[in-house]
Amino acid sequence: MTLPYVLVPRAVPARAMLWASPLLAIVLTVLAGALLFALMGQDPAQGLKVFLWDPLATRRGWSELGLKATPLILCAVGLAMCFRANVWNIGAEGQLIAGAIAGGGIALLATRDSTRMIVPAIVVAAALGGAAWASITAWLRDRFNANEILVSLMLVYVAQLLLAWLVHGVWKDPEGFGFPQSKLFESAARMPIVLAGTRLNIGFVLALVAAGALWLMLARMVIGFQLKVAGLAPLAARYAGFSERRLLWFALLLSGALAGIAGGIEATGPVGQLTPTISPGYGFAAIIVAFVGRLHPVGIVFASFVMALFYIGGELAQSRLGLPSALTGVYQGLLLFFLLACDTLIMYRPMRRKVMAVSA
Amino acid sequence: MFDMMRERRNRRDVPQITPPLPMTARLSLQGVTKRFGETLANDAISLEVMPGEIVAVLGENGAGKSTLMKIVYGVVRPDGGRLFIDGHEVNIDSPARARALGISMVFQHFVLFDSLTLAENVALGLPPEPLAGLTARLLDLAKRYDLDVDPAKRVHDLSVGERQRVEILRALMTSPRLLILDEPTSVLKPQAIERLFGTLEQLAADGVSVLFISHKLDEIRRVTHRCVVLRGGRLVANVDPRQESEASLARLMIGADPPTIAAHDSPPGEVALSVTGLDTTHAAERQHWLHQLDLDVRRGEIVGIAGVSGNGQAALMAALSGEWVDAKGSILLFGTEVLRLPTLRRRALGLRYIPEERLGHGAVTALSLQDNVVLTRDTLRAGGFVHYGEAHRLAATLIERFDVKTTGPEAAASSLSGGNLQKFIVGREIEAQPRVLLVNQPTWGVDVGAAAAIHNELIALRKAGCAILVVSEDLDELFELSDRLFVISKGRLSPGVRPGEISVQDIGRWMSGLWPQHQVSA
Numbered sequence: 062m063t064l065p066y067v068l069v070p071r072a073v074p075a076r077a078m079l080w081a082s083p084l085l086a087i088v089l090t091v092l093a094g095a096l097l098f099a100l101m102g103q104d105p106a107q108g109l110k111v112f113l114w115d116p117l118a119t120r121r122g123w124s125e126l127g128l129k130a131t132p133l134i135l136c137a138v139g140l141a142m143c144f145r146a147n148v149w150n151i152g153a154e155g156q157l158i159a160g161a162i163a164g165g166g167i168a169l170l171a172t173r174d175s176t177r178m179i180v181p182a183i184v185v186a187a188a189l190g191g192a193a194w195a196s197i198t199a200w201l202r203d204r205f206n207a208n209e210i211l212v213s214l215m216l217v218y219v220a221q222l223l224l225a226w227l228v229h230g231v232w233k234d235p236e237g238f239g240f241p242q243s244k245l246f247e248s249a250a251r252m253p254i255v256l257a258g259t260r261l262n263i264g265f266v267l268a269l270v271a272a273g274a275l276w277l278m279l280a281r282m283v284i285g286f287q288l289k290v291a292g293l294a295p296l297a298a299r300y301a302g303f304s305e306r307r308l309l310w311f312a313l314l315l316s317g318a319l320a321g322i323a324g325g326i327e328a329t330g331p332v333g334q335l336t337p338t339i340s341p342g343y344g345f346a347a348i349i350v351a352f353v354g355r356l357h358p359v360g361i362v363f364a365s366f367v368m369a370l371f372y373i374g375g376e377l378a379q380s381r382l383g384l385p386s387a388l389t390g391v392y393q394g395l396l397l398f399f400l401l402a403c404d405t406l407i408m409y410r411p412m413r414r415k416v417m418a419v420s421a
Numbered sequence: 422m423f424d425m426m427r428e429r430r431n432r433r434d435v436p437q438i439t440p441p442l443p444m445t446a447r448l449s450l451q452g453v454t455k456r457f458g459e460t461l462a463n464d465a466i467s468l469e470v471m472p473g474e475i476v477a478v479l480g481e482n483g484a485g486k487s488t489l490m491k492i493v494y495g496v497v498r499p500d501g502g503r504l505f506i507d508g509h510e511v512n513i514d515s516p517a518r519a520r521a522l523g524i525s526m527v528f529q530h531f532v533l534f535d536s537l538t539l540a541e542n543v544a545l546g547l548p549p550e551p552l553a554g555l556t557a558r559l560l561d562l563a564k565r566y567d568l569d570v571d572p573a574k575r576v577h578d579l580s581v582g583e584r585q586r587v588e589i590l591r592a593l594m595t596s597p598r599l600l601i602l603d604e605p606t607s608v609l610k611p612q613a614i615e616r617l618f619g620t621l622e623q624l625a626a627d628g629v630s631v632l633f634i635s636h637k638l639d640e641i642r643r644v645t646h647r648c649v650v651l652r653g654g655r656l657v658a659n660v661d662p663r664q665e666s667e668a669s670l671a672r673l674m675i676g677a678d679p680p681t682i683a684a685h686d687s688p689p690g691e692v693a694l695s696v697t698g699l700d701t702t703h704a705a706e707r708q709h710w711l712h713q714l715d716l717d718v719r720r721g722e723i724v725g726i727a728g729v730s731g732n733g734q735a736a737l738m739a740a741l742s743g744e745w746v747d748a749k750g751s752i753l754l755f756g757t758e759v760l761r762l763p764t765l766r767r768r769a770l771g772l773r774y775i776p777e778e779r780l781g782h783g784a785v786t787a788l789s790l791q792d793n794v795v796l797t798r799d800t801l802r803a804g805g806f807v808h809y810g811e812a813h814r815l816a817a818t819l820i821e822r823f824d825v826k827t828t829g830p831e832a833a834a835s836s837l838s839g840g841n842l843q844k845f846i847v848g849r850e851i852e853a854q855p856r857v858l859l860v861n862q863p864t865w866g867v868d869v870g871a872a873a874a875i876h877n878e879l880i881a882l883r884k885a886g887c888a889i890l891v892v893s894e895d896l897d898e899l900f901e902l903s904d905r906l907f908v909i910s911k912g913r914l915s916p917g918v919r920p921g922e923i924s925v926q927d928i929g930r931w932m933s934g935l936w937p938q939h940q941v942s943a
Contacts, residue, residue, distance in 0.1 A: 281809075283802045286795060293788065294781040299744050300774070301796045302764030 068409035078407045083353045083360070086399035087367060093395050103382060111381050112374035112388075122373070124259035128331055129369035132157065132323035132340065134268040134362055136347030138275040139316030141356040145279065147292035148312045152198065152213025154344025155220035156191040156320035157327070162224055163190025164325025165335040169232065169243060171250035179250050183325055184267070191321015192314045194220060199313040203306055209313075217344070225337045232335060243335040252330040264326030269362070271319060276358040288312060320344060341372065341389075349397045368393065445508040447472045447630040448493065448524075448599055453502030455488055462488040464654040465502065470599065475621060475631040477641040477662060479674055480651035481868030483838045486634050489651070490601050493632070494526040495519040506599075525592035526601040531584050533576045540572035543591045555594075562593050566620045585613075589620065600624065601632045606640055611896070611929035618644045636674070636869070638667040652676055675870050689722035689904065693888035694741070694772075694857050698750035701736050702912075709736040710912040711748070718857065718888040723879065724917075725903030726892045729932055733912035734892045735777075738861050741890070742774035743767040754857065768799060771856030775847055777865060777892075779839065783846045786835035790827065791816040793834050794849060815852075823848035824874065840871030847875050857888045864898060876902060896925055910934035 091113065098108030116122045136153040143150040164187030171179050197216060201207035225241065234244040252262035279285035291298040291308045298305065328339055350368050354360030375389030446469040455463040462485045470476050480486045491497040493504070495513040504511050506522050513519050519526075533542050540556045547555070556572045563570050568586045576584065585605065592600060602621075606614045621631055621644060635641055641648055642662045650658040650673045658673045665673075699714040711733050718724045728734060739745035741752060743764035752760045754770050762770075776782045784793045791812040795801045798815065801808045816830035825845045827837050834842055843864070850858065863879065864872035879902060883889055892909075893899050899906055900920045908915040908931040915936040930936075 281806055283805055283807055286792070286802070286807050290785055290788070290796065294785045296776075296778070296782040297785045297796060300742075300764070300776060300782055302743070302768065302799075304763075 066411045066413060068405070069412050071408060071410050075407065079404075080355065082403040082407055083355065083364065083400060085403050086353065086396060089399040089403075090392060090395045093399070094392060097388075097391065101384060103384070108378065108382065108384075111377050113370060115377055116370055116373040121259055124256050124261040125373055126366055126369045127261050127265045128259075129372045130362075130365040131262075131264045131268045131330075132327050132343040133347050133350050133365035133368055134272055135264075135323035135326075136316075136320045136344050137350040137354060137361045137365060138272050138358050139319035140347055141351040141354065141358070141361060142275060142279065142285075142288060143312045143316045144351060145292045145356055146288035146308055146312045147295070148309055149210045150195065150198065150213050150313055150316055151210055151348055152195070152215075152217050152344070153316065153320040153347050154340060154342065155213065155217035156194045156317040157324035157340055157344045158217070158220040158224050159194035159317075160187035160191035160321025160324030161328040161335065161339045162220075162227065162324075163187050163193075163321065165243065165246075165328040166232075168246040168250035168329045169335075171247040173247060175247060175249040177249060177253070180253065180263075180329075183250065183329055184322055187321045187325020188318040189321070191324065192318040194321070195313040195317025196310075199310050202313075203309060221337075224335065224339065228335050228337055234334070241337055245334045246329055250329055251333060252326055260331050262326065262330045264322075264330055267322065267326070271322075272358040272362050279358070284311065320347075346372075346393055349393055349400075353396065353400055367396075371396075444471060446470060446505070447474075447507060448632075449505040449508075450489075450493070451503045451505070453489065453492060453499050453504070455485075455492060455497060455499050457488075461654045463492070463499070466651075466656045468649055468656065468659075470630045470632060472598070472630055473625045473628045474647065475625050475633060475645045477645035477648040478632060478634045478651065479636060479638075479641055479648055479670065481636065481674055481840075481870070483840075483868070484651040484674075485654040486651055487603065490526065490603060490632065490634060493519070493599075494524060494601060520595055520597075523596070523598035524601065525595055525597035525599070526603070527585070527588045527592050527605060528603050531588055533584060533587060535577040536575060538573055538575050539570055539579070539587050542576060542587060543572075543594055546591055547594060559590060559594065562590060566593065566623050567616060568620060585617070589617075593624075597629060599630045599632065601634075603634045604636075605633070606635065606637060611925055614640070638670045638674075641670065642667065650674055671869055675868065677870075690720035690886065692717050693720050693755060694718040694890065695753040696741070696750070697753075699737075699740060699752065700749045701740060701745075701747070703749070704736065704747070709733065711736050711740070712913045714750070714914045716890075716907065716914060718890050720856075720886045720888050721883055722904045723883050723889045723891060723902050725899035725906045725920075726890065726909050726914075727896060727899050727906060727928055727932065728892075728894070728909035730894055732909050734861065734909060736912070737909070738774070738776070738859060738892060741859055742772070742776075765799060768797070772859070773797070773850045773853060773855035773857070774859040775850050775861065775863065777861035779842050779846060780835075784834040784842060787833060789816075789831050789833055790820070790825075790837075790845060791830040793845075794819070797849060798853065819845060819848045819852060822852070823878070840867040843867050844871055844874060847878060851878055851882055854885075855882075855887055857890075858882065859890050859892075861892045862894065863891060864893075864895065872898075896928060900925070908932055908936065 091109065094112065095105040095109055098105040116126060136157060140150060140153055164183045167179065167183045167186040194216060198209050198213045201212050202209045228243055229241045232243045234242055237244065252264050254260070254262050255266060287298065287303040288308055290301065291303060291305060295305065323343065324339065328335055332339060346368050350361055350364045353367070354364035371389050371392040375386050375392070378384040378388050379386045448470040450466055450468045452465045452467055453463055454465050466489060478486045478489065488497055492499045493513065495515045495518050498514065504513060511522060513522065540552055540559060543559060544552060544555055559572050568590055570583060570586050570590065576587070579587065605617060625631060633645055642665065645662055648660050648662040648670070649656055652674065662670065694717070696714055696716040699711055701709055701711045704710060708731050714737070726734070736745070740748040743759070743762060746761050746763060748760060750760065751758060754767065754772055757770060759767050759770065780786050785796065791809065794812045794816045795807055801812050813830045819825065820827060820830065823844045825837070825848070826841045837845065847863065860879070863875050867875065879889060891899065891902055903920050905917045906920050906923070907917050908928060910932055911934055913934065915931050
C-alpha cells in the first residue's frame with residue numbers, strides 16, 4: 062500500500078492499443094531476450110540472429126515452423142473458445158496426450174498391408190480421446206461443480222502417467238533395447254506430407270481449417286453467440302434460455318477434441334511413435350498463444366507462429382551457441398509477462414501518489 | 422416559469438465570498454467541476470450547507486448528484502473548484518480524510534459483513550476499542566435518534582430497514598458534522614421512511630448538516646429545508662421545497678413538463694396466467710422461499726405485487742419466467758402447464774420477461790444493442806446462424822420507436838444511461854407482442870421522463886390485451902398502474918385488492934406480513 066505509484070482505471074482504454082498490445086509485447090520480449098543473451102556472455106545480435114532469424118532463412122525452416130505451429134493452433138483455438146465462454150480449461154496438454162494415446166493406439170494396429178484409410182481413423186480416434194479426457198472435467202464441473210481449472214490441470218499429470226505406463230508396459234517396443242517407447246508406426250499410419258522434402262504434414266492444413274471453422278462459429282453462428290453471452294453474462298444467458306450445461310459440455314468436448322487431434326498428429330507425424338514426452342508443453346504454451354492472439358482465431362494463427370519460432374530458436378541456440386534449451390521457456394514466460402503488463406497499462410494509468418494528492 | 426428559473430440562477434451566481442455571513446457554512450463548494458471522458462458530470466457547481474440544515478440534492482439519473490456527493494466524501498477527485506469546511510479550504514483526497522473532517526456518508530448499497538454482528542460491523546470502521554464500550558455508545562446513540570437495533574444480532578438476520586439503521590449508526594459513531602445520504606428511502610417501507618425522517622430532524626436539531634439525495638419529490642418537500650436541483654451536471658435551481666409543488670420540482674428536474682399517464686379503461690378478459698400452490702420451500706436459501714402462492718392474471722389487466730425486495734420476488738420471477746424450473750405447484754399459461762418448461766418454450770407460448778437488473782441480466786453490457794436484440798428474439802437465431810442484418814434493422818426500429826438516446830444499433834449497451842437502456846429492453850420485449858409480460862421493477866433507477874414513457878407503454882400493452890404482472894418496490898408506481906394489487910412478504914402473498922380500496926399506510930403494514938387473513942379477494 063505504500064508504493065509511490067497507484068493504478069487508476071482509464072476512462073476509455075484505446076481500442077487500437079488493445080490490438081497493438083500483443084505486438085508491443087513481442088517487441089519487448091525480443092529486447093529483453095537480447096539483454097538475456099548479453100548477460101549470458103553472447104553477442105546479442107548473433108544470439109537474436111540464431112534465435113529469431115535463422116529459422117526463417119530457409120524453406121525447410123518455414124516448414125518446421127508450420128509443423129510446430131500445428132499443435133499450437135489446434136489447442137489454442139479450442140482454448141480461446143472456452144475462455145470466451147468463461148470455461149477455464151487449462152488442461153489442453155492432458156487432452157493432447159490423451160489424443161496421442163488414442164490416435165497412436167490406432168496407428169499401432171496398422172500392418173504392412175494397411176492403406177491410407179487408416180489416417181482418418183487415427184484423426185477421429187485422437188479427437189475422441191481428447192474429448193473423452195475433457196469430458197471428465199466437464200462431468201465433474203456439471204455434476205459436482207468442481208473447479209475446472211484445478212481438475213483439467215491435474216488431469217494433465219494423470220494423462221502423462223498413463224502414457225508413461227503404456228510405453229513402459231504393454232506398448233513397449235520389444236525390439237527397442239528396453240527404451241520406454243512404442244514401436245515405430247507403419248508408414249501407412251504416418252501423417253501424409255504436404256510439402257515434399259520437409260516434415261510438414263496434413264495436420265497443418267487441418268489446423269488452418271479448424272481455425273477458419275472456429276472463426277465462422279464464433280463470429281456468425283448461434284452457438285458462438287451463445288458461448289459469448291454465457292461468458293460475458295451468465296445471468297443474461299439463462300434469461301435468454303441458453304443452457305449453461307450444454308454450453309459447458311460443448312466447449313470442453315470441442316476444445317478437448319481439437320487438442321486430441323493435435324496429439325494424434327504429433328505422434329503419427331514428426332515423432333512417429335509413442336514416447337513418454339510426446340509434447341514439449343504445447344498444451345500449456347497454447348494458453349499463452351490464445352491470449353497473445355486475443356482469443357481470435359486469426360490472431361491465434363499468427364501468435365502460434367511466434368511461439369513456434371521460440372521453440373525452434375531455442376533448439377538452435379542450444380545446438381549452435383551451447384545455450385540451455387530452457388531459453389524457450391524463458392521466452393514464453395517473458396512474452397506472457399509483457400502481454401499482461403501491456404494490457405494492464407492500457408487499461409490502467411499509473412499515477413504518482415503525491416501528484417494525486419496535489420491535483421485539484 | 423422560465424423567468425423564475427433565471428431569477429434563481431442569478432441569485433446563485435452572486436459571489437458568496439466577501440461579506441462575512443452571520444454563521445459560517447458547514448460545507449461550501451465553489452465552482453466544483455468533474456469531467457468523465459466527454460461528459461461533464463459536474464459543471465462549476467457552487468453550493469452551501471449551513472449547520473443544522475437538511476439540503477436535498479434533486480436530479481434525474483445522470484444529473485451528477487452522486488458524483489458531487491462522492492467528491493465531498495473524497496471518493497472522486499474534482500478537476501477544478503474549491504471546497505470549504507467551516508470556512509477553511511480543504512483538500513479531501515480520501516474517505517478517511519473526509520471522516521477526519523467530520524463528513525460521513527451512507528451509501529445506497531450497504532457495505533456490511535453478513536456473518537458479523539451489528540456491533541462488530543460498526544467496530545470495523547472505527548479505531549480499535551473494547552467492544553463493550555462501543556456497544557454502550559451504540560445503544561446511547563440508537564436511543565437518542567430512535568434507531569432501534571440489537572447490537573448482538575448478526576447482519577444476515579436483519580431486514581433492509583434495520584441494515585440501513587446500522588449504516589446510519591455507523592456513520593453517526595464518528596460524530597459527523599455533515600451526513601450524506603444517497604437515496605436512503607429507496608429500500609424502505611412507508612413506516613420506516615417516517616422513522617428515518619424523525620431521525621434526520623433530530624440530527625438537524627443537534628446541529629448536524631444533512632445532504633439528502635433523492636428523486637422522490639414528496640419526501641423532499643416534507644423533510645428538507647432547502648433543495649438544490651441538478652440537471653445535466655449543472656446546478657439549475659436552489660429553492661425552498663415547501664414553496665414549490667411537486668409539479669414545479671419535477672419541471673425543474675427534467676426541464677420540461679413530465680409526460681402524463683394515459684387513463685385506465687378496458688375491462689379484463691380471460692385468465693392468461695394461472696398460478697396455484699407455487700412453492701419453493703425446498704430451495705437452499707430461505708430468502709427464495711415461496712409458500713403456496715395462488716395468483717391469476719387476466720388478459721388486459723395489470724396485476725401489481727408490492728413488497729420490500731428480498732421477500733421472494735426474485736424466486737417468483739425466476740419460477741414464472743422459466744429461469745428456475747425447480748418449483749412445485751402449477752403454472753398454467755393459457756391452460757398449458759409450463760412449470761417444468763424452459764424459458765425458450767415459455768417464450769414460444771407468448772410469455773416474456775423484463776428482469777430487474779438491466780446490466781448483465783436483461784442485457785449484456787459489453788455487447789451492442791443489435792446483439793442484445795438477438796438475446797430474446799428467438800427467430801433471429803433460427804437455422805444455426807445469427808441473422809445479424811435483421812437484428813440491426815430491428816434494433817434501429819426499437820431505438821426510433823421507443824426514443825432511446827444512443828448513437829445507433831452498434832452502440833454497446835454499457836454506453837447507454839440506465840433509463841435509456843431500460844427503455845430499450847422494455848421496447849425489445851413489447852415489440853415482440855407478448856401475451857403475458859412479467860416485469861420486475863420497471864422503472865428502478867430510471868428518471869421521471871423515461872419512467873412515464875415506460876408506464877405508458879405498459880398501459881398501451883394492457884389495452885392491446887396483454888396480461889401484465891408488475892413487481893415493484895415503488896408504491897406510487899403500483900398504485901398508478903395496477904388494476905389489482907398484492908403484497909408479498911416472507912414468501913407469502915396477501916389477498917388481492919383494488920388500489921382505490923386501500924391506503925398506502927395499509928399496504929405498508931401488509932408489507933410486514935400483517936394482512937387480514939380472510940379478506941375477500943378483489
